[in-house]
Amino acid sequence: MTTDPAFAELTTLLKRTHTLGTVAELLGWDEQVNLPPGGAEQRAAQHAAVAEVHHAAASAGRIGALLGALEAGAGGLTPDEQLVVTHARKDYERATKLPAEFVREKAAQSSRGYHAWVRAKAADDFASFVPVLEKNVELAKREAAYLGWSGREYDYMLDKHDPGLTAVAVDRLFGELKSELVPLVRAITASPTAGRAKAAETTLRGFPVEGQRAFLREVTEQIGFDYERGRIDVSLHPFCSGTGSDVRMTTRFKVDEPLDSLFASIHETGHGLYEQGLPAAQFGTALGQHAGMAVHESQSRLWENQVARSRGFWRNVEPRLRALFPTQTAGLTAEELYLAVNGVEPTLVRVEADEVTYNLHIILRFEMEKKLFNGELAVRDLPAAWRAASREIVGLAPATDRAGVLQDVHWSDGAFGYFPSYCLGNLLAAQLWYRALTLRPGLEEEFARGDFSWLLAWLRAEVHTQGRRFDALELARRVTGEELSPRAFLRYLRERYGALYLN
């Protein structure tokens, strides 16, 4: 198809950059899954060295020259090629504006920060984490400055994860969401059903790890994760990394919380399906890249919540769960098991939160980040501010920093501005879900038969294979015909949880 040799050469250079990026990602995966305790400093040096060569590849002058030539003769490009050039220009500008020394410093700091966080969390010692976090904030601000966002540093962090997003826009969406969410949570937790859900969940104890591993492997494979092109391991904080033919998810196991590892795994499966569904032939170009973190989270949350907490899904998996764990599940009726899966209870820890209260945790983090970046809050004052905000927004204040401000990995490697993507992903997931149901009203019946193929094929067509064509806001418009908003998500909560708790 392509006749322009400059475009072919550009593609080769972008693929090479991409490949070095996948090496950096593997270093990160290995760090959280395999690294011996003593290896942290060496890993930091490896991160720094790879970040440096990755940055050199991404900012190679030859890319700039090719882009210039292709932009000058843009008339001859196909729309797809034009898209590649547009995004490559954006990435190239970002790469060339960051000095190599800064990139190296940030990569090494990100790795050190992770290990400092692990230690600080284990010891419940926020004080030891203060200098790391201060450094991370400073690096984030310098990065924003290099890229021309001085004075709008937090907008930069948001835009980095989801293009076009601003703190003002997020504030508006979150305000709308919070005003309905807080009373809904109050109504649900006041319902007598809440106690029954809690009691049901409490009976699910003593699930041996090997059985849990077999169960989640079967479930994630049935959903569509391709284990010939991926794997699942154990880490402190579940995540998904890699792309295409080598997608690596992690989970964790607690003998007395079988639903935790199951839903963490399904969440990561949603990310993994997206990465396995990107067009492999286009890796390195915008046609083979994901469309931002909100879209990524929409995929993980759609499978984790709309799908895997549905009645149809549980009609399918319940018999297998009972067969694998007959004694552990003997005390529960089907309805009680389904209640346990859809329990609602405010919690201190985001990753343990149900989907009704989950976004309150995001709103809390957004408030903290905003204040950290606009100078209203100093790093050392975070624990107290967190406790106060947690009491106000989530309804609970943590007794320890480990269960409070130290709970999440994100800030340890400087991923500020990421949290809002989770919430936007929730909103987008609900919009996609209702659109899918409109096109395929019998979807839950298919789940009950263990058939997820229509939904996966639809997401492949509408989202995965689109690469980076449409950001979250555009994708919402294009696929669902509506602007991204909390409406579908609130409707979904009222329908699923209202039926369970408020009747």
Next chain:
Amino acid sequence: MTTDPAFAELTTLLKRTHTLGTVAELLGWDEQVNLPPGGAEQRAAQHAAVAEVHHAAASAGRIGALLGALEAGAGGLTPDEQLVVTHARKDYERATKLPAEFVREKAAQSSRGYHAWVRAKAADDFASFVPVLEKNVELAKREAAYLGWSGREYDYMLDKHDPGLTAVAVDRLFGELKSELVPLVRAITASPTAGRAKAAETTLRGFPVEGQRAFLREVTEQIGFDYERGRIDVSLHPFCSGTGSDVRMTTRFKVDEPLDSLFASIHETGHGLYEQGLPAAQFGTALGQHAGMAVHESQSRLWENQVARSRGFWRNVEPRLRALFPTQTAGLTAEELYLAVNGVEPTLVRVEADEVTYNLHIILRFEMEKKLFNGELAVRDLPAAWRAASREIVGLAPATDRAGVLQDVHWSDGAFGYFPSYCLGNLLAAQLWYRALTLRPGLEEEFARGDFSWLLAWLRAEVHTQGRRFDALELARRVTGEELSPRAFLRYLRERYGALYLN
């Protein structure tokens, strides 16, 4: 200490090259331990990309300029600095003579070759492996040619793993060894004790993997492997990779061959101890590099054989083995267990060979490699030649290529000339062992108490912390006062196995 800024800058550049090399090594470790089947092509691309940036770092013009300046003013350097400069020059010459395109091609081919070998071995399909191996031989010859070894390609491959080695020298050592080894093997296998050893080994069945894992972890830790700076995993072919603070060994488990995974693990522990004992502050320079593959193998074989097959060692571990596996070991007396550990029986598979017959496998491979490189043997004729030579040298001919020419991983990634290092390592290990015994006659009594600290400290001082100061031939001379030869090794076999089999 160092006042010369050029030397400091050189060290920084060498360290950076080293760090990129450790990334390449991690890619290789991960490939054999974790890679999903579909990920092979992506991994090949990653290897190629990292090899390219590693090569660029190793051949950076700035290194050449610094070397030139330091060599010109060499009078001001300390002896250690002089050593660093000398070896850095050697490495720099090697790096600059290989074109970047060749390095990329070889790295990608090495990764593809590994996966082709895995498939060919599983399917017992040598024909599918022919083009890969032909390509590997061709690449090896081209590499030799680039480096000025045209017409002496196999000498180049030998020198690459152990500097100064030639096919003629190896021929002489192997000839001397073979002339005593073949009659010794014949005498041992004709002994009635051989049958008792075999019978004893045959009763060791049904060792659950989890128990084996716990046992070898305990044993390798007691010997001195530091799991804070390393780990052990499972792969098809046991190996050790990484250095310093992140040393990764692999083993494999067979329920009915508990001694296989134990001794494989102790072998890799020997490599691991060496890597953990190199001077970390000097990584990237000759002071922090190992001294060649024969020295490396001397460390693995010393721990695996001289130490872990000694009576003292078994007085220490036997009670723990029996405690972990009471029923599986109940049928054996202490003497029978010790015989099982020191069984001698010609086998088709090198990695399953006892230490008496082991070197016959090396001599076989050396014969094949010599002929492959001097044009006497075509790749497609290897299986028949292997069978004939195996019958003549080892005394057995394989019925399948899987148990014959396809059994080893080495050729799949072009590691020709490596096998002789195993044998030279055996010879050096025996020389080091007798030297240690001379200095510390009660060594075995210490092993019986679980105390390996003197031996490890002595190896740290004489070998590990010496870095790349002395190659195998120099090290033998320096530490043992004798030239490297088969004499100590043959004495060791006669003493240990003669006492068991020929009395």
